[in-house]
Amino acid sequence: MTSDFETQLRAVSLRVTRPRLAVLAALRDHPHVDTDTVIALVRADQPTVSHQAVYDVLRALTDAGLVRRIQPAGATARYESRVGDNHHHVVCRSCGAIADVDCAVGHAPCLTASDDHGFTVDEAEVVYWGTCPDCATERTSQ
Numbered sequence: 338m339t340s341d342f343e344t345q346l347r348a349v350s351l352r353v354t355r356p357r358l359a360v361l362a363a364l365r366d367h368p369h370v371d372t373d374t375v376i377a378l379v380r381a382d383q384p385t386v387s388h389q390a391v392y393d394v395l396r397a398l399t400d401a402g403l404v405r406r407i408q409p410a411g412a413t414a415r416y417e418s419r420v421g422d423n424h425h426h427v428v429c430r431s432c433g434a435i436a437d438v439d440c441a442v443g444h445a446p447c448l449t450a451s452d453d454h455g456f457t458v459d460e461a462e463v464v465y466w467g468t469c470p471d472c473a474t475e476r477t478s479q
């Protein structure tokens with residue numbers, strides 16, 4: 338049986354390898370994780386995979402458009418497998434928690450700049466900063 342991940346890899350002409358499948362599975366289950374977390378998740382299943390191999394997989398998958406790399410100001414790079422919808426992120430200033438924020442369903446109105454200065458716009462990077470519910474609760478209960 339061919340998994341969705343194998344289909345995705347073949348669709349972008351990447352060879353199907355166990356580390357690539359493991360990284361895609363890790364990002365499906367744990368969106369917005371940093372490189373170290375991806376390494377830990379992959380190694381839980383494949384202990385012999387090297388750090389460098391995971392770096393290489395993340396770069397190949399990002400270049401192929403199967404993985405999106407985000408890096409909020411002051412944070413380490415995070416990766417996710419939800420790609421192609423130009424969604425945005427809300428980031429907690431206290432703990433760094435990240436959640437997805439959709440554009441209007443079906444299209445990305447923020448890609449229509451009020452004045453694009455003649456550029457062809459294909460991505461709008463919007464980061465909402467704030468305090469997550471856990472941190473807000475902690476603050477009021479102290």
Ligand SMILES: [Zn+2]
Nearest residue numbers: 429432469472
């Ligand atoms: Zn927080």
Ligand SMILES: [Zn+2]
Nearest residue numbers: 417419436437
């Ligand atoms: Zn996201």
Ligand SMILES: [Zn+2]
Nearest residue numbers: 440445446447
């Ligand atoms: Zn938007």
